[in-house]
Each structure stands twice: as C-alpha cells, then as structure tokens.
Amino acid sequence: MKSTILENSGKSTRKNILKYLGLVLLVFSMFAISSCRSDDDPVDNDFFAGTYKGSIAYNDVSTDLSKDNGSVFVTKIASGTKYNFRFSDGIPDLNGVEFNKQGDNVLVMVGSTGTAYIRIDNNTLKIAYTKDGKTWTANCTR
Structure with a gap:
C-alpha cells in the first residue's frame, strides 16, 4: 500500500x-x-529585424532581376547604426550600410561611396542605391 x-x-x-x-x-x-511587433520602428531600437514586402529590383552589367512580390529582410547590427538588407529572389544583399539619426524617425546615410536614397521606418522601406555600376531598388511595406 x-x-x-x-x-x-x-x-x-x-x-x-x-x-x-x-x-x-x-x-x-x-x-x-x-x-517582434510590426509597429517597431528601426530608428528607435538598438537592434532590429523585420521583413518588408513589395517590389524589388537589381541591375548590373550582366544581370537584370525584378520581382513585384519580393521581400527584403532588414537587420540593424553592431552599434545600432549599421543595417543589412537581405533581398529575396537571388538579388545580392546590401550589408553594412551606415546611417545617422537626424530628428524623429529620419535616417541619413553616411560614408557612402555610392549614390543612395534609403528610407526606412516601421511601415515602409524605399531603396534606390547605386554603387560600382550596380543598382538596388525596393518599394516595400511591412
């Protein structure tokens, strides 16, 4: 028992x-x-990871890729000023792009050897980046 x-x-x-x-x-x-809320603003966080979906494209001398329903996985790395942009559909990544924060929710690229317009916030990602004869574009939302 x-x-x-x-x-x-x-x-x-x-x-x-x-x-x-x-x-x-x-x-x-x-x-x-x-x-991992979608309303997190990458500008306000020291570390950030989020996926933006929409139209993406890449061009160089021998390649012309574009996708209307592609995606870009964005990570904010290191000291909180560098970003990596990982594109879908075989488009090469943009890594180590450095920004400075100016005002509320505004990021400005620094030290670039390319011609660039990159705007990122909690809802949108817009990229028009040219370097060494290569061009990346994105018009995406989250």
Whole structure:
C-alpha cells in the first residue's frame, strides 16, 4: 500500500512540474511574439529585424532581376547604426550600410561611396542605391 501511495505521489509531482514548465513556456512564447511587433520602428531600437514586402529590383552589367512580390529582410547590427538588407529572389544583399539619426524617425546615410536614397521606418522601406555600376531598388511595406 505504501508503494502505491509513493508511486501516485511521484506521478502527481511530475504532473505539477510539467504544468509549471508548460506555463513558463507559454509566458516566454507570448513575450517573444510581442517583442517582434510590426509597429517597431528601426530608428528607435538598438537592434532590429523585420521583413518588408513589395517590389524589388537589381541591375548590373550582366544581370537584370525584378520581382513585384519580393521581400527584403532588414537587420540593424553592431552599434545600432549599421543595417543589412537581405533581398529575396537571388538579388545580392546590401550589408553594412551606415546611417545617422537626424530628428524623429529620419535616417541619413553616411560614408557612402555610392549614390543612395534609403528610407526606412516601421511601415515602409524605399531603396534606390547605386554603387560600382550596380543598382538596388525596393518599394516595400511591412
């Protein structure tokens, strides 16, 4: 009889532990999902990652790629002033593009050896970037 009571007590303890772990996992999941809101503004965050969808294109001497329903995955890296732009559909990435914040929600490119217009905020991404005979364009939303 004592053996049966101890076995049932062990099962009850395991169930309580599993319930507790399930609750912790649920709370953690809710926190993770809420931290990736689409209204996060990349200008206001030290680190940022978000996907923008829309028309994208790339041209160079031998390549002409464009897609009306492409995407650009944007990450803000390092000191919070450098951005990486990872394009879909075989378009080469733009990495290490540096910006300075000027005013509210305005980013200005610095130290560029190319001709560029890049505007990024929580809802839109617009790129017209030319460097070394290569051109990237994007008109996307999130």
